[in-house]
Amino acid sequence: MDRLQAMQVFTRVVDTNSFTKAAETLDLPRASVTTIIQNLEAFLGVRLMHRTTRRLSLTPDGAAYYERCVRILADVEETETSLQNGNKKPHGKLRIDMPGSIGRTLVIPALCEFHTKYPDIDLQLGLSDRPVDLLQEGVDCVIRVGALQDSSLVARRIGLFEGVTCAAPSYLERMGEPMTLDDLSQHRAVNYFSSRTGRVIDWAFLVDGKEVEVKMNGLVSVNDADAYLTCALEGFGLIQLARFMVLPHMRSGALKEVLPDWKPLPMPISVVYPHSRHLSPKVRVFVDWIAEVFDRCPLLSGRQSLEKTCSKRTFEELENAPALDTPVISEWLA
Template sequence: MDRFQAMQVFTRVVDANSFSRAADSLGLPRATVTTLIQNLERLLQVRLLNRSTRRLSLTQDGAAYYERCVAILADVEETEASFRDAARGPRGRLRIDVPAAIGRLVLIPQLCEFHERCPELELAIGMSDRPVDMVREAVDCAIRIGQLPDSSLVARRIGTLFSATCAAPDYLARYGEPQTIADLAGHHAVHYFSSLTGRGIDWDFVVDGVVTEVEMSSVVSVNDSDAYLACALQGFGLVQAPRFMALPHLESGALREVLPQWQPSSLPISVVYPANRHLSAKVRAFVDWVAELFAACPLLGGRAAVDYCCSYEGPCTGNTLRSVAEQHNLAESVL
């Protein structure tokens, strides 16, 4: 028995939920499909499918075997495609996942350049604050902000996220502008809580090279980036916002930076992909391109963002910067 063919037939039967439809799609006699499944069950010494005259259903062993078959067949297809792509360029469907603000403000404005470089690729871009399970959700690669836990993912550092502590002028007129970190005891913050854990994200400052956490009182907490910035603009309290997102409001005067001598700690930005998959040409092409994109953006690159806050005119600044602190929930993203 050809085990590879048997795996293909089995997955097609499950996907089609029918022996007949699977046989038709594969161009095989129904009797051949039935025999292959029977031989596969005999080889594995387990029952894979519950059969009746009206429906099919997977057994527990069948469900586990189906998942393994799908992964194996995908790896084989990806490996073969990588050799074909070497001659004709990357093609196929590329599923990526990125933080919402990074997608809106950094990737999308420059996406035509990537399309021109890889015109045969179909991009499926997920943009949300929700951390995804890359293997279970079949995501090829993703951009992550914050320290990455040990996992089965390969990570390539592509940039750094710098933040600023700021508030609306109306809020500062009511409560005064803090001059020291100790002054924050008399202030309110807009808190950002993780959509994954429900826990608020702690504030911190780098003081003499040491990260110091600060407890802040709050009258409002949100788990949406746009709402976070909107609350700050409405005068609900202080926020710690990534500079590349807060910049238009700092330039217009809608927000003012406070305690600039003590910056919030920076966070690494990485592009990640599953280690147990062959690095296909399409994934490699995206990883290389996005690394170039971030290197060309000083506000997200490895250099200090402060020097560029009011002078940089690249793709990450100006009127396109309308969003807010994605770092607050992304720092806790579970890969």
């Protein structure tokens, strides 16, 4: 029995909570994964997990063995990396997920640069606005906005999300332009609802350094950022979206910013990955590269915008906080 492979298979089964998903992410037949786990349990002389048709759960021995396997595999990968020839580049399959708006606007146009640097990495890029479970779905890392709520993940800040409130001129001609937050009670918004909970998400503004939520009325609700933008362009109502997404339409006159003195709270953008994969060379080079891509984008690198939008105290709190969360923004780019 190849004990190192057995450890890799076992940890992947635990991470994905599925023999089938583990087999898919490891490019192994499901029967092979089952056999490897059975042989591992026989070799160790203990039961590592309880298996039913619907779920898996670790035994106490399995939980202890999993923690040790994670550390051993990380040490092995770090050792191998340190001994690699300097000209040998990272290789293998790398699964990434990010919001469609960021992927299409910023990342995909720069992918040729990444492929030139790392031609042996097979990049699988998922574009979606839905929350992705990295461990369950076998994803190596994701780009997210807002709070990191899962303690099993590591986050590196790479940029800043700056929101803007705007609407189509056709809507403003019919309904008038709001001049204060109180005026919003007389207006309609294109609402955004959570893919996870189905709940319509309230808007949030920065007022005197504090976040103020506003519940908006609306006739249309969507759960996709591109659909959200399209509804605004068609005159269905006000929206609150990332400046980098609406700027071309504002410049063309298709959208107009409203309430410029009350802006949404800027939110950190992070690249997030599991603790167990933080030493992977292919993950490391992607994280470093995507940080450079964001740093070159003025609308998303964000430091000057953050300093202008926030008070000094609020800016310091944002810089020092582990992560921040404004639901409407976090859900769009989760």
